[in-house]
Amino acid sequence: MMEKLYLVARIADTRVALRSRAINSVVTVGTPVEVPAAPPHVAGLFALRSRVFTLIDPHVVIGLPAVAVAPGQRVIVVEVAEHGYALLADEIEDVCFIDAPETRIAGKLLPGWARVADAMIEHDGASLLVVDPSNFITLPALKAA
Amino acid sequence: MVQPQFLGRTGTAMDDLLNDFLAETAEILAEAGGAIVAWEADPADRAQLDAIFRLVHTIKGSSGFLALPRVTALSHAAEDALDQVRRGNRAANAALVTGVLGIVDRLNDLCAALGQDGAEPAGDDRDVIGALSGQGAAGDASFEAAGAPLRRDDDFGAEMQSWRSIRVPLPLLDSVMTGVTDIVLARNEFGRLLRESGADPSLVASFDRLSDSIAGMRQSVSQMRMQRIDKLFAPLPRIVRDLAHELGKKIAFQTSGGEVELDREMMENIRDPLIHIVRNAIDHGIEPLEDRVAAGKDITATISVSARQSGNQIEIAIRDDGRGLSPDALVAKAIASRIMSAAEARALGSREKLDLIFRPGFSTAAKITAISGRGVGMDIVKANVEKIGGVVELRNDEGRGLTILLRVPMTLTIISGLMVRAAGQYFAIPRGAVREILLEGGDTVRIDRVGGGELATVRGEQYPLLRLETMLGRGRHHGDDVDDRALVIVRPGQGQSYALSVAAIHDHEELVIKPAAPMIMATGLYAGTTLPDNGRPVLLLDVQGLLAAAAIDANEAGRSHDRSMEAETEAAAARNAAQLLLFRDLNARVRGVRLSVIERVEEVPASALFESAGRVQARIGDDIFPVHAATLPEGEGTLKLLRLYDGRAVLCYPIAEVIDIVRLPDAVQPSVEPGLIAGVTLVGGEPVELIDPFWLMEQYAGEAPAPVLRQPLCRLAEDHDGWGDNFLAPILRGAGYRVISGKAMSDEVPDVLLCIAGEGDACAHDEGDVPVIRLRASVAAAGPGDETVYRYDRQALLEAMRRSLGGTVG
Numbered sequence: 008m009m010e011k012l013y014l015v016a017r018i019a020d021t022r023v024a025l026r027s028r029a030i031n032s033v034v035t036v037g038t039p040v041e042v043p044a045a046p047p048h049v050a051g052l053f054a055l056r057s058r059v060f061t062l063i064d065p066h067v068v069i070g071l072p073a074v075a076v077a078p079g080q081r082v083i084v085v086e087v088a089e090h091g092y093a094l095l096a097d098e099i100e101d102v103c104f105i106d107a108p109e110t111r112i113a114g115k116l117l118p119g120w121a122r123v124a125d126a127m128i129e130h131d132g133a134s135l136l137v138v139d140p141s142n143f144i145t146l147p148a149l150k151a152a
Numbered sequence: 153m154v155q156p157q158f159l160g161r162t163g164t165a166m167d168d169l170l171n172d173f174l175a176e177t178a179e180i181l182a183e184a185g186g187a188i189v190a191w192e193a194d195p196a197d198r199a200q201l202d203a204i205f206r207l208v209h210t211i212k213g214s215s216g217f218l219a220l221p222r223v224t225a226l227s228h229a230a231e232d233a234l235d236q237v238r239r240g241n242r243a244a245n246a247a248l249v250t251g252v253l254g255i256v257d258r259l260n261d262l263c264a265a266l267g268q269d270g271a272e273p274a275g276d277d278r279d280v281i282g283a284l285s286g287q288g289a290a291g292d293a294s295f296e297a298a299g300a301p302l303r304r305d306d307d308f309g310a311e312m313q314s315w316r317s318i319r320v321p322l323p324l325l326d327s328v329m330t331g332v333t334d335i336v337l338a339r340n341e342f343g344r345l346l347r348e349s350g351a352d353p354s355l356v357a358s359f360d361r362l363s364d365s366i367a368g369m370r371q372s373v374s375q376m377r378m379q380r381i382d383k384l385f386a387p388l389p390r391i392v393r394d395l396a397h398e399l400g401k402k403i404a405f406q407t408s409g410g411e412v413e414l415d416r417e418m419m420e421n422i423r424d425p426l427i428h429i430v431r432n433a434i435d436h437g438i439e440p441l442e443d444r445v446a447a448g449k450d451i452t453a454t455i456s457v458s459a460r461q462s463g464n465q466i467e468i469a470i471r472d473d474g475r476g477l478s479p480d481a482l483v484a485k486a487i488a489s490r491i492m493s494a495a496e497a498r499a500l501g502s503r504e505k506l507d508l509i510f511r512p513g514f515s516t517a518a519k520i521t522a523i524s525g526r527g528v529g530m531d532i533v534k535a536n537v538e539k540i541g542g543v544v545e546l547r548n549d550e551g552r553g554l555t556i557l558l559r560v561p562m563t564l565t566i567i568s569g570l571m572v573r574a575a576g577q578y579f580a581i582p583r584g585a586v587r588e589i590l591l592e593g594g595d596t597v598r599i600d601r602v603g604g605g606e607l608a609t610v611r612g613e614q615y616p617l618l619r620l621e622t623m624l625g626r627g628r629h630h631g632d633d634v635d636d637r638a639l640v641i642v643r644p645g646q647g648q649s650y651a652l653s654v655a656a657i658h659d660h661e662e663l664v665i666k667p668a669a670p671m672i673m674a675t676g677l678y679a680g681t682t683l684p685d686n687g688r689p690v691l692l693l694d695v696q697g698l699l700a701a702a703a704i705d706a707n708e709a710g711r712s713h714d715r716s717m718e719a720e721t722e723a724a725a726a727r728n729a730a731q732l733l734l735f736r737d738l739n740a741r742v743r744g745v746r747l748s749v750i751e752r753v754e755e756v757p758a759s760a761l762f763e764s765a766g767r768v769q770a771r772i773g774d775d776i777f778p779v780h781a782a783t784l785p786e787g788e789g790t791l792k793l794l795r796l797y798d799g800r801a802v803l804c805y806p807i808a809e810v811i812d813i814v815r816l817p818d819a820v821q822p823s824v825e826p827g828l829i830a831g832v833t834l835v836g837g838e839p840v841e842l843i844d845p846f847w848l849m850e851q852y853a854g855e856a857p858a859p860v861l862r863q864p865l866c867r868l869a870e871d872h873d874g875w876g877d878n879f880l881a882p883i884l885r886g887a888g889y890r891v892i893s894g895k896a897m898s899d900e901v902p903d904v905l906l907c908i909a910g911e912g913d914a915c916a917h918d919e920g921d922v923p924v925i926r927l928r929a930s931v932a933a934a935g936p937g938d939e940t941v942y943r944y945d946r947q948a949l950l951e952a953m954r955r956s957l958g959g960t961v962g
Contacts, residue, residue: 040577040691042675042691043624043625043626043677044624044625044675044677046671046674049669052681052691054683054687054689056330056334057330057333057334057336058683059666059668059682059683061668061669088670090669090670
């Protein structure tokens with residue numbers, strides 16, 4: 008029943024439901040190491056259990072200005088194409104089992120969100136965007152940015 | 153009960169078995185190929201035959217268990233034939249070896265298909281089996297899928313050996329590696345906390361023990377990934393054999409250093425370059441038989457592949473004794489294939505000419521052959537080796553062979569890195585690419601701004617200068633001390649170099665390199681990430697990528713300084729080479745003597761030679777020297793004497809004339825007995841006798857202590873415009889005088905006084921007994937009583953000097 012399991016978090020100032028299948032863990036990071044000349048959504052590198060992870064700032068992906076990484080900030084660790092990434096999260100709420108079906112996105116989203124959001128889902132009386140974490144990493148948007 | 157072959161496709165346990173079988177068989181086949189070729193070279197080698205038999209037998213056994221009828225039938229046929237040889241029922245010959253190799257090839261094909269489809273493809277192997285049995289394709293090939301084969305006693309040895317090692321999947325090894333790295337990081341942090349807490353020394357000591365064993369474990373784990381380079385060499389004998397047969401060449405192939413270990417991933421990366429180089433050597437390097445005979449070489453050519461470890465690098469040398477590379481032929485070829493213009497080609501140094509073979513699209517063969525002309529050139533070889541941080545070097549001995557050296561790091565994953573700082577963070581540079589590190593403010597470094605770019609000159613060599621901060625689009629960090637700034641001279645590939653300016657040099661570390669995320673690699677500036685012991689990730693700089701990003705030409709060729717230095721070293725080398733003075737002796741024979749033993753060539757009047765005590769002597773100036781002559785030369789006029797000087801004594805050797813100065817040829821045919829003539833050599837095709845100065849000096853040494861060389865002192869007077877100092881003094885010194893000019897004070901009374909402005913007036917310097925020679929500026933003498941000497945009449949002047957000296961000493 009993994010398909011029904013979502014991580015509810017606030018990312019880039021928006022509450023979203025992340026499909027949990029791609030998510031490894033949620034950890035806290037210290038000060039990341041900068042990567043000069045890298046694309047703007049790369050917030051840096053950090054080490055976790057002797058692996059180096061690339062920190063992604065979803066704000067930039069959505070089209071918002073980048074935010075500074077605060078020490079102790081929580082990040083969502085995901086694995087995409089055999090590389091480890093971590094998404095900066097504003098707030099991690101919960102991992103929950105959502106029985107409601109994913110529905111087509113109704114209404115107009117900001118262009119940034121329209122690119123990454125796959126669907127919508129009803130949870131606790133609120134509509135959440137359903138996002139696959141990998142959408143933050145492989146970015147068609149970035150070429151334009 | 154499910155059929156075994158059905159299980160083979162679906163059951164996981166059987167999948168594992170099949171994978172194991174394939175991995176093992178691939179190894180066995182590679183090993184068997186080499187062993188069979190070795191056995192062919194020496195059919196009497198029973199041990200080799202037994203080894204091959206066991207290898208084939210192992211394949212047969214495993215395949216029977218997995219129900220692979222074709223594999224079983226093939227290996228059975230090979231085993232059977234080999235067994236006949238073992239029992240002495242059949243002779244080992246080329247046909248048999250070719251037959252067995254044919255089976256090995258077929259087995260390889262089957263295994264490849266098995267790996268892909270998980271099932272044995274249908275097909276007929278009667279052709280290869282028939283070829284082996286020597287009865288043609290129609291022969292009896294009714295080997296049905298054999299049951300469990302009977303064990304023979306000598307098979308158990310092989311089985312025992314395979315038990316000493318186990319197969320471990322690579323991902324498992326990697327996870328062990330990761331685990332150990334984690335432990336190391338945790339250890340470092342723990343150690344830091346322990347130190348900060350001021351812990352009990354006994355606690356620290358026990359932690360240190362733990363720490364040591366972790367270090368040992370880390371070492372063992374990195375060794376687990378290592379494999380003997382033997383595996384890389386295993387297919388080579390077979391390749392050499394087949395290709396040599398095909399081309400009708402005789403080649404002895406040798407490998408050495410097979411015990412050297414290399415990371416298995418690294419091994420994958422150099423397999424193709426190595427095979428390509430060996431194929432090239434056979435196809436292009438080794439001459440056809442008749443050419444070898446013509447060149448006076450052994451008909452059987454030798455190709456050797458050797459490996460050795462130096463530091464954490466492995467050096468693989470592929471050596472052949474073929475024709476080597478001809479720089480001129482390479483240039484002609486490059487021009488013909490429009491790789492460069494004739495004008496560009498002329499500017500190339502000899503090294504650069506050889507490096508032409510690394511140019512894309514360059515093929516040294518006069519025609520593309522089926523063997524190595526397959527579009528994979530040395531450029532690909534070089535690119536592949538450089539990709540893994542290695543270098544390719546050529547050692548060419550034209551006409552005698554070529555050695556290609558591959559130098560690669562021992563592992564892909566662990567490299568020695570130089571840690572540098574820029575823009576407030578650390579970066580790593582592969583140590584192998586670093587040629588030199590200098591302080592930017594040092595005396596040996598000069599930095600010039602040229603048209604917006606920067607240029608660093610280090611000891612006369614120029615490098616384009618890149619500032620790391622600028623390359624990374626960052627500003628300088630406020631905390632950086634300008635005195636710490638350093639230049640790293642980077643050589644990203646052969647023939648390229650540049651200077652990278654960084655805020656500070658940190659240290660060297662052994663680094664485990666992992667690829668960075670694709671979007672980071674896409675910047676082209678980084679080659680990967682690494683995690684040093686402090687646990688903070690560090691980016692590894694791509695030294696080649698930085699160059700590309702900067703869009704500068706870092707080619708060393710054509711840097712003006714480089715070339716002039718090269719020319720200078722060449723000139724110096726030419727100067728250092730022994731030179732030969734060619735002369736005609738009094739009997740009109742051409743002889744030669746090493747220039748370095750000649751002090752000078754003296755021209756004296758015949759009257760300067762006299763006989764005393766049965767020896768011919770010469771009076772030159774106020775010294776008397778022995779002359780190598782049996783009798784006094786006849787005739788009047790002047791005579792030329794070579795003055796040989798051994799540092800103590802002088803000997804004069806009369807000659808008719810000096811012919812030339814040439815480089816001393818390498819080949820000298822020595823004389824049978826020691827004597828005046830040391831040997832004969834050829835200069836310009838003509839035989840020249842070489843004088844033996846050693847023998848010559850020996851004849852005259854010991855008798856009459858060498859006269860003390862007191863050089864007469866000559867004082868220049870009235871030298872108002874410096875003509876005497878500038879024009880005359882060098883000639884006088886050359887003639888063996890010491891010279892002081894009018895103004896210089898000296899306590900010594902001069903032997904002769906030269907009055908330069910002696911025109912008409914009496915010279916003011918009238919120093920009693922000292923003879924005076926007056927010089928005049930006009931060619932014509934003033935009158936018959938004029939004693940002055942025209943100042944450009946060298947001959948007359950030196951003669952006058954000699955006369956006046958003779959007067960005082962005399």
